[in-house]
Amino acid sequence: MERRAFIRAATALGGLLAAEFAPWQGIGAMAREVDDFVRGPAVRDHPLRQVSPHVWMIFSPDGFPTPENQGMMCNLTFVDTAKGLVVIDSGASVQIGEMAIRQIRKQWKKPVVAIINTHYHGDHWLGNHAFVDAYGKDLPIHAHPGTIREIEGVQGKMWRTLLEQWTNQATLGTRVVPPRLPLENGAELRYGDVTLRLHHYGTAHTPYDLCVEVVEDKLTCVGDVAMDRRIANMDDGSFLGTFKAYGQLEREVASRIWLPGHGEPGAGVLAWNKALFEGIYRPCEQAVKEGLPLEAAKELVLRDPRVASRARETRGFDTNIGKYVSLAYLEAEAASF
Known part of the structure; x- marks a missing residue:
């Protein structure tokens, strides 16, 4: 049986059993048993x-x-x-x-x-x-x-x-x-x-x-x-x-x-991330001050050396940079008021 069809069938069975045995305790336990029965595969060991x-x-x-x-x-x-x-x-x-x-x-x-x-x-x-x-x-x-x-x-x-x-x-x-x-903040666990x-x-x-x-x-x-x-x-x-x-x-x-x-x-983790974020946020801040649109802000970000030097080695850069420029631009707009 195809996996999703099996999951739907198991879920429906759980609902029928819950209705049948509603007067008794254990409905929550029964739902957990269905969850445990319908499980994804084990994850390979990582050292x-x-x-x-x-x-x-x-x-x-x-x-x-x-x-x-x-x-x-x-x-x-x-x-x-x-x-x-x-x-x-x-x-x-x-x-x-x-x-x-x-x-x-x-x-x-x-x-x-x-x-x-x-x-x-x-x-x-x-x-x-x-x-x-x-x-x-x-x-x-x-x-x-x-x-x-x-x-x-x-x-x-x-x-x-x-x-x-x-x-x-x-x-x-x-x-x-x-x-x-x-x-x-400031709590300690010993x-x-x-x-x-x-x-x-x-x-x-x-x-x-x-x-x-x-x-x-x-x-x-x-x-x-x-x-x-x-x-x-x-x-x-x-x-x-x-x-x-x-x-x-x-x-x-x-x-x-x-x-x-x-x-x-x-x-160097903080320094690396700070430079990347400064390269995203500060050009957006500049664009907002100058009344430039979002598209111009993105061009400024992509030309910023702090961003350009990190783009190739940053996972998810190409698929996410547009969204993060938009978020930075919106935050810079809000901060300017």
Whole structure:
């Protein structure tokens, strides 16, 4: 039977069973069983890599979800502490989370004791499902309070559906498991020999981004506030807010390594992303001041050396630059009033 027809049949069967057994408990459990039965395929193993004394990662080589990569587009980070492992961003599906659990069980004989979701885009938190299944429903899952609200609201189901569409159903079976423990700017979590300090500086990539500083390692996981060789999604964000966040991170955080949600970690991640964004936003700002239309602003952006020198190495540049020029132009217009 063709996959989509089978899914429709299973869903209809679940509805009939729910109606039949409505007087009894277990309808929710039955729906979950249908979800678990209709599942996308397992994700191939991706190796762990050590980044600093306490920080390891599973690197995602792809910047965008496809049927071929099954949604494997976001770096997963693990902090090895005396109390157990802390996961920073759990991936885009239950299958990716299960792959990560296979990898960490090869490396360590210790449990996952917490998850931190950096923001509400689904490639960073839909893997929560796998970790809760493996380590219990009471596993602490942290995020900014705004991220918690968004995932509990529209963003949760929307991102689950989007990942299914983008991957041709490869992520099927993933349940929405929201974070529930709020963290604000300046909060600290201590796990024996490791301190995690949280940073939030207003709207950057989203209104609620958390950056996670691993104090002892002088390393900060920046989520999608900055990316390496990938043009960041700014639909929910702010160029000016991102510049502010970079400035505060550079002043207030003593990190030598910036670990992004997409791309390679390194000392130059913020500087690379800042130059690209300055090359997009400042020409739009100039165009608005001079009363030039959007088309002229795009020409200025494409000629800007900060953009031209990075265009070829930036994943998603050609398909996304027009949209991000439009967003920058609209933000510059709003800022001019």
